[in-house]
Amino acid sequence: xxxxxxxxxxxxxxxxxxxxxxxxxxxxxxxxxxxxxxxxxxxxxxxxxxxxxxxxxxxxxxxxxxxxxxxxxxxxxxxxxxxxxxxxxxxxxxxxxxxxxxxxxxxxxxxxxxxxxxxxxxxxxxxxxxxxxxxxxxxxxxxxxxxxxxxxxxxxxxxxxxxxxxxxxxxxxxxxxxxxxxxxxxxxxxxxxxxx
Amino acid sequence: xxxxxxxxxxxxxxxxxxxxxxxxxxxxxxxxxxxxxxxxxxxxxxxxxxxxxxxxxxxxxxxxxxxxxxxxxxxxxxxxxxxxxxxxxxxxxxxxxxxxxxxxxxxxxxxxxxxxxxxxxxxxxxxxxxxxxxxxxxxxxxxxxxxxxxxxxxxxxxxxxxxxxxxxxxxxxxxxxxxxxxxxxxxxxxxxxxxxxxxxxxxxxxxxxxxxxxxxxxxxxxxxxxxxxxxxxxxxxxxxxxxxxxxxxxxxxxxxxxxxxxxxxxxxxxxxxxxxxxxxxxxxxxxxxxxxxxxxxxxxxxxxxxxxxxxxxxxxxxxxxxxxxxxxxxxxxxxxxxxxxxxxxxxxxxxxxxxxxxxxxxxxxxxxxxxxxxxxxxxxxxxxxxxxxxxxxxxxxxxxxxxxxxxxxxxxxxxxxxxxxxxxxxxxxxxxxxxxxxxxxxxxxxxxxxxxxxxxxxxxxxxxxxxxxxxxxxxxxxxxxxxxxxxxxxxxxxxxxxxxxxxxxxxxxxxxxxxxxxxxxxxxxxxxxxxx
Numbered sequence: 001x002x003x004x005x006x007x008x009x010x011x012x013x014x015x016x017x018x019x020x021x022x023x024x025x026x027x028x029x030x031x032x033x034x035x036x037x038x039x040x041x042x043x044x045x046x047x048x049x050x051x052x053x054x055x056x057x058x059x060x061x062x063x064x065x066x067x068x069x070x071x072x073x074x075x076x077x078x079x080x081x082x083x084x085x086x087x088x089x090x091x092x093x094x095x096x097x098x099x100x101x102x103x104x105x106x107x108x109x110x111x112x113x114x115x116x117x118x119x120x121x122x123x124x125x126x127x128x129x130x131x132x133x134x135x136x137x138x139x140x141x142x143x144x145x146x147x148x149x150x151x152x153x154x155x156x157x158x159x160x161x162x163x164x165x166x167x168x169x170x171x172x173x174x175x176x177x178x179x180x181x182x183x184x185x186x187x188x189x190x191x192x193x194x195x196x
Numbered sequence: 197x198x199x200x201x202x203x204x205x206x207x208x209x210x211x212x213x214x215x216x217x218x219x220x221x222x223x224x225x226x227x228x229x230x231x232x233x234x235x236x237x238x239x240x241x242x243x244x245x246x247x248x249x250x251x252x253x254x255x256x257x258x259x260x261x262x263x264x265x266x267x268x269x270x271x272x273x274x275x276x277x278x279x280x281x282x283x284x285x286x287x288x289x290x291x292x293x294x295x296x297x298x299x300x301x302x303x304x305x306x307x308x309x310x311x312x313x314x315x316x317x318x319x320x321x322x323x324x325x326x327x328x329x330x331x332x333x334x335x336x337x338x339x340x341x342x343x344x345x346x347x348x349x350x351x352x353x354x355x356x357x358x359x360x361x362x363x364x365x366x367x368x369x370x371x372x373x374x375x376x377x378x379x380x381x382x383x384x385x386x387x388x389x390x391x392x393x394x395x396x397x398x399x400x401x402x403x404x405x406x407x408x409x410x411x412x413x414x415x416x417x418x419x420x421x422x423x424x425x426x427x428x429x430x431x432x433x434x435x436x437x438x439x440x441x442x443x444x445x446x447x448x449x450x451x452x453x454x455x456x457x458x459x460x461x462x463x464x465x466x467x468x469x470x471x472x473x474x475x476x477x478x479x480x481x482x483x484x485x486x487x488x489x490x491x492x493x494x495x496x497x498x499x500x501x502x503x504x505x506x507x508x509x510x511x512x513x514x515x516x517x518x519x520x521x522x523x524x525x526x527x528x529x530x531x532x533x534x535x536x537x538x539x540x541x542x543x544x545x546x547x548x549x550x551x552x553x554x555x556x557x558x559x560x561x562x563x564x565x566x567x568x569x570x571x572x573x574x575x576x577x578x579x580x581x582x583x584x585x586x587x588x589x590x591x592x593x594x595x596x597x598x599x600x601x602x603x604x605x606x607x608x609x610x611x612x613x614x615x616x617x618x619x620x621x622x623x624x625x626x627x628x629x630x631x632x633x634x635x636x637x638x639x640x641x642x643x644x645x646x647x648x649x650x651x652x653x654x655x656x657x658x659x660x661x662x663x664x665x666x667x668x669x670x671x672x673x674x675x676x677x678x679x680x681x682x683x684x685x686x687x688x689x690x691x692x693x694x695x696x697x698x699x700x701x702x703x704x705x706x707x708x709x710x711x712x713x714x715x716x717x718x719x720x721x722x723x724x725x726x727x728x
Contacts, residue, residue, distance in 0.1 A: 170268065182253035
């Protein structure tokens with residue numbers, strides 16, 4: 001079993017989701033990946049729906065520095081302070097939790113804790129979590145700053161990689177979505193178009 | 197458990213049950229007319245597929261169809277956003293509490309709950325509904341697309357008048373032969389068949405094939421062939437038992453009345469027949485045909501018959517008098533011979549030979565049936581008076597063709613067949629009516645028929661008339677309209693628990709004759725010896 005990789009730490013939390021900061025600049029989990037953090041005896045599972053990299057101080061915007069450099073990497077090499085002045089953050093939508101070993105595809109009783117460690121779920125956890133598709137309902141129903149078609153498709157695509165029969169998984173997820181979006185064929189078509 | 201098809205999504209006793217098909221079931225495998233069972237919480241329902249349709253969850257799907265060339269999209273959408281639907285007409289319920297289980301399938305009075313599973317009716321289910329071949333049940337064929345035997349309870353069947361309908365060439369005659377054999381073997385009833393086209397007694401025709409055997413060839417011991425035309429029978433090498441002659445004195449004004457339109461008589465001419473009979477007594481017809489005008493005038497003093505009516509009548513009677521089987525004196529009473537045969541349990545086929553005009557058929561069928569019915573009436577009344585059921589005459593089934601000529605609204609009140617059809621079993625006589633224009637038959641008579649079997653009909657009025665008063669008429673209409681033009685029929689009414697479309701069993705091969713005669717003791721072997 002592969003170890004869960006730690007990808008960040010919670011810096012802002014709400015009932016429906018949280019923001020986490022990476023320890024290394026640009027060391028972000030992929031869009032749509034399943035991540036986990038812990039609050040007491042509850043594991044909170046979430047889907048990464050947005051990431052950003054910006055200046056530590058919101059008043060100070062980075063300035064362009066590469067006029068005399070040959071490559072992008074050379075910019076960072078010539079300005080080692082950059083990795084200390086910039087930060088990478090990602091936002092997570094909570095889609096389920098686990099308590100006493102039981103997985104539930106609905107929101108936990110309390111939001112995540114600040115400074116909670118955030119782990120990228122290894123394949124076996126993704127498989128366990130995505131055995132049922134209850135989480136899709138939260139993804140479909142929550143308004144997000146990013147187009148939800150993108151997030152849903154990214155999450156399902158990411159999860160399908162953990163399954164041996166990834167095509168079968170995509171079909172099953174597609175059917176579940178067809179049920180959830182029975183009233184809105186246009187959105188369904190847009191998501192299905194992004195699944196393969 | 198047989199193959200599951202889907203689940204009930206909506207239902208109404210009036211409008212039928214709507215079923216959403218499961219994903220692996222292909223809409224194209226679903227055929228109108230097939231049987232399904234629905235497992236409700238307390239009982240099972242038995243129904244028939246009456247419509248198949250496609251559904252979508254979002255109408256936009258139909259407006260901007262997805263790219264079905266992409267197998268992934270097609271796979272996801274099949275059974276979710278797009279799905280197949282069945283419309284089912286509920287027919288029977290099976291089971292429930294113990295009492296209901298014992299009494300067998302019951303007419304449907306309720307509907308299954310939401311999401312009850314639906315599956316194709318298995319052979320065992322069909323057997324439960326239509327029974328097995330036994331002492332009273334006779335296999336008439338297979339329900340469409342099924343191996344199960346459709347068994348008619350013939351004891352029940354002969355208790356009412358029944359009808360066989362269908363366009364010309366759809367297999368009415370074959371179906372009738374099969375049913376006659378069934379009645380001959382499995383019921384106490386005897387048959388009297390007025391065989392207009394010489395098809396039932398001896399070798400009959402089959403369209404585009406060799407001649408097929410008649411009843412007498414298959415069951416020589418229990419069938420007698422009577423003929424009106426001995427010469428024609430001899431030519432066709434038919435072993436006849438009796439040549440029927442009809443004496444002038446046997447023809448009554450009532451017989452003339454039903455010939456009114458075929459002989460083109462006026463109402464007054466028919467009235468004149470009654471007056472002549474009153475004035476001249478039993479020998480009226482003979483006197484009218486044999487005496488000259490002056491001699492008649494002598495006899496008709498006091499009767500007020502108009503000259504033109506008399507001439508019209510005389511012309512009509514002349515036509516009857518010229519029929520070869522009508523003689524001044526019948527050598528032997530045909531009715532008595534027929535009754536003797538019937539009383540002994542022998543079925544009688546009356547061949548018409550070359551007399552295939554409708555007037556001869558109407559005259560003879562009506563005349564003989566009227567007198568036979570009269571005798572049955574007397575015997576039944578005597579049996580009732582004596583309180584002894586054993587004295588009652590054997591149940592009699594009279595088979596008539598071109599029934600709309602006897603039973604049209606104009607004459608149904610006057611012919612004996614109208615009376616038999618309406619009074620039904622009171623005097624142990626019932627009808628088997630064969631016709632291609634059921635819309636021509638009096639509504640009252642149609643409504644009294646117990647079991648109706650219909651082959652393909654495509655005239656709207658005929659279809660309406662056959663299906664009048666049946667529950668779920670629209671559903672059955674869809675089934676009837678989709679019957680094959682040959683060798684398929686729909687049966688509904690008294691003798692079957694629910695309407696069923698079926699394919700009549702084979703008739704015409706050596707094997708089929710063996711199957712038919714297997715039920716009659718030893719007769720089959722004798723027949724094979726004789727004819728193969």
